[in-house]
Amino acid sequence: MANTPHGGTLKDLYIRDADKQSSLLAEVPTLPSLVLTDRQLCDLELILNGGFSPLEGFLTQKDYDGVVADMRLTSGTLWPIPITLDVNQDTIDASKIQANARVALLDPRDYQPLAILTVEDVYRPDKSKEAINVYGADDQAHPAVNYLHSIAGEFYVGGALQAIQAPAHYDYVASRYTPSELRAHFKKLQWTRVVAFQTRNPMHRAHRELTVRAARARKAHLLIQPVVGLTKPGDIDHYTRVRVYKALMPKYPNGMAELSLLPLAMRMGGPREAVWHALIRKNHGVTHFIVGRDHAGPGKNSQGVDFYGPYDAQALVEKYKSEIGIEIVPFQMVAYCVDSDEYMPADEVPEGVKTLNISGTELRRRLRTGLPIPEWFSYPEVVKVLRQSHPPRAQQGFTIFLTGLHASGKNALARALQVSLNQEGTRSVSLLMSENVRAELSSELGFSKRDRDLNIGRQAFVAGELTRAGAAAIVAPIAPYDEARKNARKTIEKSGGFYLVHVSTPLADCEKRDHDGVYERARKGEIKDFTGIDDPYEVPSDADLTVNLSEQTISQAVHEIVLLLEKDGYVGSA
Ligand SMILES: Nc1ncnc2c1ncn2[C@@H]1O[C@H](COP(=O)(O)OS(=O)(=O)O)[C@@H](OP(=O)(O)O)[C@H]1O
Structure with missing residues (x-):
């Protein structure tokens, strides 16, 4: 016999409300709606399916106060974690949330109505008290306390739910x-x-x-x-x-x-x-x-x-x-006991017997670097799955972000680097040159600060996606503004490697190298807001590499970039 549900009865609201499903669905268009957050969606799923029995809705203030104070619902039943529907004043106004109102709760992914909430009360929680009583400290290093203060709305809405349908799942x-x-x-x-x-x-x-x-x-x-x-x-x-x-x-x-x-949202x-x-x-x-x-x-x-x-x-x-x-x-x-090649409860291991372990941090290091993961620790089938999701650096993507003045030589360097990386043959290498980007991706943009920031943001997005897919992306904009470059780093680093290379060829040399006479026209005022002439170039203080193509050859600069990539394991095999 399966165990008795908490509180005595399994509150499977899908079963309870099955005969009302069509009338509830018909009511939805007449009601204000509220789009759930990811966490509320998880909580809702477990309220509706009975995983949170005896709860039949989000906690009202009385139940919440009891749970926070001594882990008890007003019925006296033990319940340790507040399951609350947090909202801001804007949502209260927009969804007309007040006692006795009925509100349709929508899935944030597809806006499907999942349940109807009959509001019993709206209250402002004492979040510090909740943090201290439930999580032990009002310290934002705790992820749930951080959520409470930084993400959760100011008010909680209590009330009973009626189930319409389960959130759709497409995985497993x-x-x-x-x-x-x-x-x-x-x-x-x-x-x-x-x-x-x-x-x-x-x-x-x-x-x-x-x-x-x-x-x-x-x-x-x-x-x-x-x-x-x-x-x-x-x-x-x-x-x-x-x-x-x-x-x-x-x-x-x-x-x-x-x-x-x-489908639990852990705290x-x-x-x-x-x-x-x-x-x-x-x-x-x-x-x-x-x-x-x-x-x-x-x-x-x-x-x-x-x-x-x-x-x-x-x-x-x-x-x-x-x-x-x-x-x-x-x-x-x-x-794991080495000599007998077996696992044993730690407290039963005789003194002097050598044991081994691999910590989570060490496992992640081995996955990152491609170092072996021994069979005593895990199964080859498991390691294979982990390696597919955590390929070693040699199989991960990266972006080389070249920044520098017009005619600094960065375009030639970008092309040479692409050719050099193509020799590796392990990844596709994509080149985002300003002339192409400005013709395709940023065709409507000019050279105001706002437009340049947008231009860099778009290239960072594309380079980030390429990097995530395991490619090498080379971008070569002027990118004169520090903040935009930093934002690009932030975006791309989420997906793989990022290297900022400052092509620092001095302006005077850039002017000499400029065969199209663009600087000359800018000096005459025929082109406005030209970087280096009447628009600033903020020299990066966070470049991973600086190359000056007045003093170095393109070949040397390419080699320095390859050395950087090799050091971090992106090229060459360790
Ligand atoms: N006002 C102004 N300032 C700077 N550059 C200008 C300007 N107007 C046109 N150009 C030509 O556009 C190319 C630079 O575009 P970018 O997309 O790299 O610029 S930015 O990063 O958005 O600042 C750059 O060419 P390349 O350096 O050959 O790519 C410039 O010749």
């Missing part, structure tokens, strides 16, 4: 189960004791080992239930992770384990989050839940100290275990 649809579906699945499989494992990270041999040990200890089956909603900023994207989980599943004996994806709330995770799993029918060391920990606070103690989460779930109603399985850290 078959691996997503609502609580009702998972309960039916367990019934079909005849599973009665199920241990759930929560994760937001890739899984390796140690995770397989510890989950099997948990299952063995409790004579239970295993549910690997990773989070695919919002996790900690900087985490490995969920597409990669799900491919990893799918590669790992065949490593369990047949019939032992199932994979189910959870990284440590102890309270562990209680929340346990309740969510209970709603999904699970009977046992693994709570690890530093469960859902956000890392260090602004003083460089961990927000939570490593076992605070285990202590809190232990304290409330009778109410949580799911058996908590404390996470046993397993260690």
Whole structure:
């Protein structure tokens, strides 16, 4: 038998409201609407499908106050995390949000109506109090506290929901189960004791080992239930992770384990989050839940100290275990013992026995540099997936951003660099020359500051996309303004390598080299706002390389750029 839902009844609002679906849908055009944020969308999905039972809507002020103060809804039921619909005054006005109003809640991706909210109250939360009580400190180094103060609206809207339809998913649809579906699945499989494992990270041999040990200890089956909603900023994207989980599943004996994806927006709330995770799993029918060391920990606070103690989460779930109603399985850290070539719970490893580990940081370094990842640590199938998503630098894209005066030689340098990089043959090399850019991408733009900034912004966007696709992009605008160059760096660095090369050939030499007589015309006033003559060139202080083509040959400059790329592993094989 699957576990009893929290509060006694599974609040699957899709099932409850199925017979009203068409009338609710017909009502939508008559109602004001509210487009959800990404986080609200995740929360809504789990309210509607019963993952957050006993909640049937977003918290009203009374429930919110109870949850913040002592983790209790007004009914007295345990609930650790405030599930709130945050809005700004503008939204309140635009969507006419007030008590008793009905508001259609829309999916931010396709504007489909998902539910109708009957507003019970609109209130201004004490965010500092929420931060301290729920997350332990009003410190913006905590991602949920940062969200609270920097992203969440000033007001919360409480009220009950009626379900229209589930948010559409297009990725890994078959691996997503609502609580009702998972309960039916367990019934079909005849599973009665199920241990759930929560994760937001890739899984390796140690995770397989510890989950099997948990299952063995409790004579239970295993549910690997990773989070695919919002996790900690900087985490490995969920597409990669799900491919990893799918590669790992065949490593369990047949019939032992199932994979189910959870569309949860994590808060990284440590102890309270562990209680929340346990309740969510209970709603999904699970009977046992693994709570690890530093469960859902956000890392260090602004003083460089961990927000939570490593076992605070285990202590809190232990304290409330009778109410949580799911058996908590404390996470046993397993260690790899070199000589016996096996994993063992860390606390059982005899003194003097050599153990090995690879930290997350070290794993990312090995992925970045292409260094080997040993088989004792992970499965070749898993490593293959990770390497596809994290190709070594030699397979990543980069942008060389040349900046300098007209006739500084940057155009010749750009062409020579393209030819030189073409020898590598490992990436396509794209050249964005000003003459082409200004004919195609920026054809309507002139040379005002605003137009030049737009021009650089567009090139940065294109170069960023090329870089993301693994190409080498060479851009060669004058780019006279520091801020625009810095913005370009910011845009492109998200996708791969970025190198700012200042072609610093002095103006007097540029004028001498200028065969088209453009400077001459600018000096005569026939061309206005000409860079170097009557418009400024802000010399970069953040160039990765400076080349002066009065003193260096193009060949030498190309070589210096190649040396830079080689140092970082973008060209040549390490
Ligand atoms: N007012 C003014 N100022 C600077 N340059 C001018 C101007 N008017 C036309 N040109 C010609 O346009 C080319 C520079 O365009 P860019 O797109 O590189 O300029 S910017 O980065 O947007 O500032 C540049 O040519 P190349 O250096 O050969 O690309 C200039 O000859």
